[in-house]
Amino acid sequence: MAHSNALAFEIEKKALKLETFCPRITSMNVVIEPTTRRHQQGNLFHVRIDLTLPGREIVVGSDPSLNQAHEDAHVAIRDAFKAARRQIEDYVRIRFRKRRQGSAGIRRVMEST
Numbered sequence: 001m002a003h004s005n006a007l008a009f010e011i012e013k014k015a016l017k018l019e020t021f022c023p024r025i026t027s028m029n030v031v032i033e034p035t036t037r038r039h040q041q042g043n044l045f046h047v048r049i050d051l052t053l054p055g056r057e058i059v060v061g062s063d064p065s066l067n068q069a070h071e072d073a074h075v076a077i078r079d080a081f082k083a084a085r086r087q088i089e090d091y092v093r094i095r096f097r098k099r100r101q102g103s104a105g106i107r108r109v110m111e112s113t
Helices: 005-021 073-112
Strands: 027-033 045-053 058-060
Touching: 005 027, 005 073, 027 073, 045 073, 058 073
Parallel strands: none
Antiparallel strands: 027 045, 045 058
16 A cells, blocks of 8 residues: 555644553554455454553454454554553553562561561
């Protein structure tokens, strides 16, 4: 697919927004590709986002065959970034819970001595 400044700008904007949920993203790779070359109903776009976070790698891929709205690359990008945001939120929630449980365990040990 030919490079599009509008799509690149949208991806950059959404990537920066993801960093507000988790500023510790160490790398991100976004790939957009049309799934077919047939033009009967228009191309469906597949978007894949690979994220690396401390202790975890997140891979999000949209399945365009399930959603005809993915004929628009902007919609496919939006849906993929929404899925990535949900996974990042889960990651942050789990890390925060583990951190709180770990510090509570330290307090219990110190109180018992």
